[in-house]
Amino acid sequence: MSQGEGVDLETSLGYLLKEASSALRSAMEEVLRPLGMSVTHYSCLELLAQRPGLSSSELARGAFVTRQSMNTLLQSLERGGEVTRPARAPVGKVLPTRLTAHGRRRLAAASAAVRSVEVRMLAGLSEDEQADALRLLRSMTQALRGDGEAREQG
Amino acid sequence: MSQGEGVDLETSLGYLLKEASSALRSAMEEVLRPLGMSVTHYSCLELLAQRPGLSSSELARGAFVTRQSMNTLLQSLERGGEVTRPARAPVGKVLPTRLTAHGRRRLAAASAAVRSVEVRMLAGLSEDEQADALRLLRSMTQALRGDGEAREQG
DNA sequence: TGACTCATGTCAGGAGTCTGACATACGCTT
DNA sequence: AAGCGTATGTCAGACTCCTGACATGAGTCA
Numbered sequence: 001m002s003q004g005e006g007v008d009l010e011t012s013l014g015y016l017l018k019e020a021s022s023a024l025r026s027a028m029e030e031v032l033r034p035l036g037m038s039v040t041h042y043s044c045l046e047l048l049a050q051r052p053g054l055s056s057s058e059l060a061r062g063a064f065v066t067r068q069s070m071n072t073l074l075q076s077l078e079r080g081g082e083v084t085r086p087a088r089a090p091v092g093k094v095l096p097t098r099l100t101a102h103g104r105r106r107l108a109a110a111s112a113a114v115r116s117v118e119v120r121m122l123a124g125l126s127e128d129e130q131a132d133a134l135r136l137l138r139s140m141t142q143a144l145r146g147d148g149e150a151r152e153q154g
Numbered sequence: 155m156s157q158g159e160g161v162d163l164e165t166s167l168g169y170l171l172k173e174a175s176s177a178l179r180s181a182m183e184e185v186l187r188p189l190g191m192s193v194t195h196y197s198c199l200e201l202l203a204q205r206p207g208l209s210s211s212e213l214a215r216g217a218f219v220t221r222q223s224m225n226t227l228l229q230s231l232e233r234g235g236e237v238t239r240p241a242r243a244p245v246g247k248v249l250p251t252r253l254t255a256h257g258r259r260r261l262a263a264a265s266a267a268v269r270s271v272e273v274r275m276l277a278g279l280s281e282d283e284q285a286d287a288l289r290l291l292r293s294m295t296q297a298l299r300g301d302g303e304a305r306e307q308g
Numbered sequence: 309t310g311a312c313t314c315a316t317g318t319c320a321g322g323a324g325t326c327t328g329a330c331a332t333a334c335g336c337t338t
Numbered sequence: 339a340a341g342c343g344t345a346t347g348t349c350a351g352a353c354t355c356c357t358g359a360c361a362t363g364a365g366t367c368a
Contacts, residue, residue: 009204009216013284014178014272016291021175022218023298024168038354050163057316062163064176069355071317092363093316118168121294129290130167136287137170140275144177192324211346223325225347246333247346 017140024121031113037106040065042114044073045099045107048083053096082106171294178275185267191260194219196268198227199253199261202237207250236260 009015028039043063047054054062060070074097077083082103085095099107122130163169182193197217201208208216214224228251231237236257239249253261276284 009201011288012272013276013287013291014182014268016288016295017171017175017178018218020291020295020298021171023295024171027298028168040354046163055316064172065354066356067316068318068357072355089316089363094363095317114168117298118166121298122167123297124293125290129293132286133167133290133294134165134170136279136283136290137167137174139278139283140287141170141174141177143277144174144181144271144275194324209346210348219324220326221346222327222348226324243333243347247331248333249347 013140024117027117027120028114031117032110035106035110035113037110040069040073041077042107042110044070044077045082045103046111048097048099049104049107052098055094055096057094059097077103167294178271181271181274182268185271186264189260189264189267191264194223194227195231196261196264198224198231199236199257200265202251202253203258203261206252209248209250211248213251231257 025039028042032039032042040063044059047059047062051058056071056074057067059074060067063070074083074085078085080102081100083097084100085097089095125133179193182196186193186196194217198213201213201216205212210225210228211221213228214221217224228237228239232239234256235254237251238254239251243249279287
């Protein structure tokens, strides 16, 4: 510990990452609130728009929550008529989920709101810097996930 | 596998930021769990080590939780003998919090564990890239915070 | 074919965090 | 000096998300 005391939070990438993520989440909640939508709710819809037929578990991984939490959300979204799931699994236990027309409309509004936040976040960053940020973030995530093993990607 | 086209999540800085943050949090929880410590718990201790005498509200802002949540945590930390707060406020209502020797020992173990995670996260990034990441993250956070309008003051 | 492994959906219980509300203490303006 | 707005600490209730556990269905291999 003799050398570790001078951990300046302002130069800790971990802290800054958390700070940025927190700021992004707050900003998203702020613009989503008027629409009566949570960040997880929006994430779920966005995921479904891009990859129709995803299962609850796949949606959960994509939105970074547990499959139990996602399942609870999906049940309410089904009641609200934003998504549909077959009563019985076509194959296995997997219930493919799809957006309804209503869900798509809800997503459209939310997507525009979220996009404005992202635009604001990127303000002041050049194209090259944005590309750098993408690459850096990917590198960090991959390093955190893979336990010291180089994993090839498609 | 079934990658569509349209809006690609893989090129959304917001999504990647959330993904990286999620991976970091998971990694931290994993190494902190054996110590019986949560991420917020660790953050609180780390903050106190660097800025002794912080109030509950200041700690809350630094750890990105509400002051109510931080207060609940501080009460349990007080019971556990990791921090101390005066019974009455020296000035105003602010109760300056400080680490005890026990708290410092707890932090030392946690800090080492977290440091290993951060080292892993930074693996594969050059000094320059790390500096870039810091700068980029700061820029995004600042752009997100100034949501109202020009009312910024460091 | 049968055992084993893995993934999924779901139920139940609990820990952590948030919103809302209230009293108190400080600084600034009038 | 008094009023007003802001910030803090705290209590209470509600909610979200998580951990743990169970049964079911698919894929793999002997």
